[in-house]
Amino acid sequence: MLYPYLKAAHIIFVVTWFAGLFYMVRLFIYSTESNAKTEPEKSILLKQLLIMQSRLWYIITWPSAVITLILGLWLAFLMNYWSHPWFHIKLLLLAGLYAYHFICGYLHRQMEAGIFKYTSKQYRIWNEVATLFLFAIVFVVVLKSTLNWIWGIVGLIALSAILMLGIKLYKNLRKDA
Structure with a gap:
């Protein structure tokens, strides 16, 4: 009886986690593009975008990642998924996804420190990894x-x-506009 509720909650938090990851990298793109603007527009935009990044990261993305992990492990133990080969592949992919998550956190902290190492195009590519x-x-x-x-x-x-x-097509369309 517990299984469908756990599975539903797990799916909900997976969705909110991915939504956070997708939007976080969009905010990286906007922040990078704002950093190239002139003052005072640059300061105003960056201040707001960094606030948005922090709120998204600490209020939605991180909690969703943690709850997803807890519920996923609970489901795995409840259903004994450990013996299924597909589950080992899923765990490998999840390890990669959590690495992606941690890298996004690192990139966020860099931007908070005023370090902008990557272009908006590189962030657009990074967004597709998720x-x-x-x-x-x-x-x-x-x-x-x-x-x-x-x-x-x-x-x-x-x-x-x-x-x-x-991504290439979008870049060309933006260049023409």
Whole structure:
């Protein structure tokens, strides 16, 4: 009886965690672009964007990541997922996603310190890494042992190419506008 409630809550917090990660990197893009502006616009925008980053990071993204982990482990123990091969792949992908999460936190702290190492284009590419994790994790969980790994890898490579093409197209459209 507990399982459907835990699963529903887990999915809800996965969604809020990803929403936080996606929006956080969008704020990195906006902050980087604001940093290139002249005063006083630069200071005004950066101050507001950094406040937005901090609130998003500490009020939504971090708590969602922690609750997702707790509920996921609870589900794994309840359903004994540890013996399933698909679950080992999911754990590997989750390790990568948490690494992505920690790197986003590092990038946020850099921006708070006034350090802007990357371009908005690099952040746009970085934003798509979370998309790849999302696709991979959902497909592994939904398809489980029926997943054809070769086609899955081909699909992720194709998705990556499409995302990079979209970034390039968007850059060209912005340049023309």
